[in-house]
Amino acid sequence: MSKFLSGKTCIVTGAARGIGKAVAVKYAQQGANVVIIDLNKEAIEAAAQDIESYGVSVLPLAVNVASAQELNAAFDKIESAYGTVDVLANCAGISVSKLLADLSEEEWERVFNVNLKSIFLLNNLAAKNMIKNGVKNGKIVSISSQASKIGEVGNGPYCASKAALNSLTQVFALELAEHGISVNSVCPGYVDTEMLREVLQKRSVVEGKAPDEYEKQLMAQVPMKRLASAEEIAEFMLFLSSEGANYITGTSMTIAGGKTII
Numbered sequence: 001m002s003k004f005l006s007g008k009t010c011i012v013t014g015a016a017r018g019i020g021k022a023v024a025v026k027y028a029q030q031g032a033n034v035v036i037i038d039l040n041k042e043a044i045e046a047a048a049q050d051i052e053s054y055g056v057s058v059l060p061l062a063v064n065v066a067s068a069q070e071l072n073a074a075f076d077k078i079e080s081a082y083g084t085v086d087v088l089a090n091c092a093g094i095s096v097s098k099l100l101a102d103l104s105e106e107e108w109e110r111v112f113n114v115n116l117k118s119i120f121l122l123n124n125l126a127a128k129n130m131i132k133n134g135v136k137n138g139k140i141v142s143i144s145s146q147a148s149k150i151g152e153v154g155n156g157p158y159c160a161s162k163a164a165l166n167s168l169t170q171v172f173a174l175e176l177a178e179h180g181i182s183v184n185s186v187c188p189g190y191v192d193t194e195m196l197r198e199v200l201q202k203r204s205v206v207e208g209k210a211p212d213e214y215e216k217q218l219m220a221q222v223p224m225k226r227l228a229s230a231e232e233i234a235e236f237m238l239f240l241s242s243e244g245a246n247y248i249t250g251t252s253m254t255i256a257g258g259k260t261i262i
């Protein structure tokens with residue numbers, strides 16, 4: 001079977017674990033050069049070893065995506081290594097499990113800087129590279145959340161930053177359409193990753209429940225009665241990064257087992 005990302009360069013943030021790593025593996029399985037970015041230096045280097053086993057070139061970079069300075073330096077390295085960027089997948093994200101009344105200004109800003117500002121910075125860097133190099137059908141895909149479409153107790157800045165990400169996605173889609181670059185986000189429901197386990201633990205405390213009782217309560221609200229796997233989300237991100245998705249732009253598709261329709 002032909003590998004449709006052979007010779008292309010794909011950047012994935014938050015790629016040390018969880019959905020980001022699953023996306024990087026999908027790109028590697030399709031033959032891409034993969035640039036993997038994460039805050040956690042040891043974990044991103046370990047992830048690079050795993051992804052290299054697919055026989056592709058991998059460039060691991062320990063970078064804080066909330067820092068413009070670090071991102072500019074990272075793009076210099078990416079351009080020296082590969083030149084052209086074809087795909088950007090924004091997967092890094094964080095949450096703080098607190099009621100709005102208990103949230104500090106610093107916590108509010110930290111979530112918005114990682115979940116939203118980073119995407120403004122990264123999309124601009126990637127688009128500039130794509131336009132300069134005449135990339136046809138460049139792709140930018142970001143992970144938003146079902147929390148962008150429904151409020152969640154104890155998750156205020158996360159919900160608001162992800163809703164703003166959907167809006168930012170539409171504006172980037174409009175501004176980059178003339179260059180053939182498509183910009184989309186995906187809105188997963190509950191995905192079985194370490195982040196979800198940590199969030200369930202902390203938010204169950206906010207809700208005054210035991211973690212397993214809280215998880216059962218959440219699963220009762222999911223029509224398909226199960227968590228998504230990271231691979232299920234990555235599969236759709238791979239499609240949005242493919243030629244088959246050339247005419248799809250500005251969308252924020254929910255992948256949540258039906259959760260947001262009831």
Ligand SMILES: NC(=O)c1ccc[n+]([C@@H]2O[C@H](COP(=O)([O-])OP(=O)(O)OC[C@H]3O[C@@H](n4cnc5c(N)ncnc54)[C@H](O)[C@@H]3O)[C@@H](O)[C@H]2O)c1
Nearest residue numbers: 014016018019038039064065092093145188190191193195
């Ligand atoms: N797990 C879920 O249920 C779920 C649901 C909806 C959306 N999401 C979103 O999917 C994305 C991935 O989630 P996940 O569950 O795989 O999370 P995760 O915590 O398992 O992985 C996120 C990765 O991002 C990295 N990261 C965090 N801050 C960073 C920063 N400032 N700079 C660089 N890297 C940073 C972390 O080190 C980690 O490796 C996030 O944007 C999250 O909001 C997750």
